[in-house]
Amino acid sequence: xxxxLRFAHFIFLIACIVIQLSFFEQLKIxxxxxxxxxxxxxxxxxxxxxxxxxxxGFVAGMLLDLMVGRVVGVSALLYSMSGYFTxxxxxxxxxxxxxxxxxxxxxxxxxxxxxxxxxxxxxSISSDTAALGLEMIINPICNIVIMFLVFPLLKAGSxxxxxxxxxxxxxx
Amino acid sequence: xxxxxxSLKNIIILVLIIIICITVITVSFRQSDAFTRFKSAALDYxxxxxxxxYQLFRPVSSFFAGIKDYFGLRDKLEKLRQExxxxxxxxxxxxxxxxxNDALRKLIGIDIRSDYGTVPxxxxxxxxxxxxxxxxxxxxxxxxxxxxxxxxxxDGLVGVIVLASSESSSVRLLSDPQSSIGARILxxxxxxxxxxxxxxxxxxxxxxxxxLVFKGDILxxxxxxxxxxxxxxxxxxxxxxxxxxxLYRQIEVEPFVDFKKLEHVLVIKG
Numbered sequence: 001x002x003x004x005l006r007f008a009h010f011i012f013l014i015a016c017i018v019i020q021l022s023f024f025e026q027l028k029i030x031x032x033x034x035x036x037x038x039x040x041x042x043x044x045x046x047x048x049x050x051x052x053x054x055x056x057g058f059v060a061g062m063l064l065d066l067m068v069g070r071v072v073g074v075s076a077l078l079y080s081m082s083g084y085f086t087x088x089x090x091x092x093x094x095x096x097x098x099x100x101x102x103x104x105x106x107x108x109x110x111x112x113x114x115x116x117x118x119x120x121x122x123x124s125i126s127s128d129t130a131a132l133g134l135e136m137i138i139n140p141i142c143n144i145v146i147m148f149l150v151f152p153l154l155k156a157g158s159x160x161x162x163x164x165x166x167x168x169x170x171x172x
Numbered sequence: 173x174x175x176x177x178x179s180l181k182n183i184i185i186l187v188l189i190i191i192i193c194i195t196v197i198t199v200s201f202r203q204s205d206a207f208t209r210f211k212s213a214a215l216d217y218x219x220x221x222x223x224x225x226y227q228l229f230r231p232v233s234s235f236f237a238g239i240k241d242y243f244g245l246r247d248k249l250e251k252l253r254q255e256x257x258x259x260x261x262x263x264x265x266x267x268x269x270x271x272x273n274d275a276l277r278k279l280i281g282i283d284i285r286s287d288y289g290t291v292p293x294x295x296x297x298x299x300x301x302x303x304x305x306x307x308x309x310x311x312x313x314x315x316x317x318x319x320x321x322x323x324x325x326x327d328g329l330v331g332v333i334v335l336a337s338s339e340s341s342s343v344r345l346l347s348d349p350q351s352s353i354g355a356r357i358l359x360x361x362x363x364x365x366x367x368x369x370x371x372x373x374x375x376x377x378x379x380x381x382x383x384l385v386f387k388g389d390i391l392x393x394x395x396x397x398x399x400x401x402x403x404x405x406x407x408x409x410x411x412x413x414x415x416x417x418x419l420y421r422q423i424e425v426e427p428f429v430d431f432k433k434l435e436h437v438l439v440i441k442g
Contacts, residue, residue: 017218018218018221018222018225019225019229021222021226021297021298021299021308022222022225022226022228022229022296022297022298023225023226023229023232023233025297025298025299025300026229026233026236026298026300026432027233027236028300028301032236050182051182051185054182054185054186054189055185055189058189058192058193062196063214065200066207066210066211066213066214067211067214067215067218067297067299067308068297068299068304068306068308068342069304070303070304070350071197071200071201072196072197072199072200072207072210072211073192073193073194073195073196073197073200074193074197076189076193076196077189077190077193077194077197080186080189080190080193081186081190084182084186119197120303123197123201130371131302131370131371131372132302135302
């Protein structure tokens with residue numbers, strides 16, 4: 001049953017890619033920079049564990065890169081690392097509290113922005129540093145707002161499995 | 173499984189994924205067509221759901237676009253009124269010139285320019301980052317669309333097809349940092365390149381600093397593009413930078429096409 005839940009999370013992640021390309025990318029014109037895929041990957045890592053975050057991030061990033069990416073593999077690398085390290089941070093013993101989630105989203109959004117700029121810079125694709133400063137302020141806020149929509153959906157499935165005893169069964 | 177072994181297994185998977193990603197990034201950067209087949213497959217596979225979702229969210233994104241437009245409405249109306257007055261005045265003059273031009277062409281044996289074949293398409297996706305600005309359309313190779321073809325709408329040039337899969341295609345917008353289109357200034361007939369940039373603005377490059385350029389000059393596509401037909405409207409000159417000690421002027425262009433409102437486009441088959 002846990003596998004079914006993770007499969008549902010994976011389907012949710014694929015839906016996030018479609019929604020990102022159909023809707024959120026258009027809002028970027030108004031400086032609303034939402035990365036729902038990153039938020040979903042972090043959510044999966046929080047509720048399912050780091051390794052699932054890592055694999056989901058890799059698959060989602062690779063799909064996104066294949067669909068629209070200029071350099072294939074950049075999103076896959078960034079999302080998979082975000083997923084893995086979210087899982088590692090949570091496994092240290094942080095509780096699943098809203099302020100922890102906010103900090104995670106904030107940290108990984110900033111890290112992704114800096115890393116992607118660095119990677120593109122390494123490949124001689126320069127970017128506007130003034131725009132980067134603005135993005136470092138706007139993007140985390142937008143992602144934190146969307147987190148309040150994504151995390152409850154991911155959490156709902158996880159809590160339901162605990163309610164009906166699957167977690168208990170797994171422990172046996 | 174013991175926690176140490178599980179942790180080691182996770183680290184191995186992480187390292188493996190990082191190595192795969194770095195390899196893919198390097199190959200993709202060095203040989204941009206290495207993943208074309210996979211990219212085409214991904215586009216085709218997601219096309220039906222992408223098309224439906226885009227239509228579903230279209231009213232919401234239009235609503236946001238409407239809010240932004242509302243604030244500049246009064247200025248825009250005044251500008252359009254002035255433009256309309258000028259266009260009406262020029263219209264009858266142009267009709268007469270066209271008739272005269274066609275008659276002269278016939279007289280000296282040059283073919284009268286025919287209209288190009290087009291493929292109507294719907295926009296089904298959008299991707300806009302600092303490094304790229306692209307839209308996805310629902311027509312591909314099966315409809316005769318190939319890489320390099322120009323994409324237009326009723327306002328002018330939208331961009332160029334960069335990847336055509338069998339059922340859908342990626343269009344690189346004019347604002348994309350890698351976009352580079354041969355252009356001509358309508359009034360002076362000077363040639364330049366219209367290029368996107370990472371600050372999401374569009375510039376007309378390679379216009380010599382001693383060339384006369386005026387704010388408001390209209391840009392059209394040049395006749396030297398392989399697939400892009402000449403005389404398609406691109407935009408108008410918005411700002412001319414000071415070019416002290418520079419060989420070329422820095423000219424900012426305001427495109428005629430509103431990229432945030434793209435819905436229906438035409439692919440010019442050339």
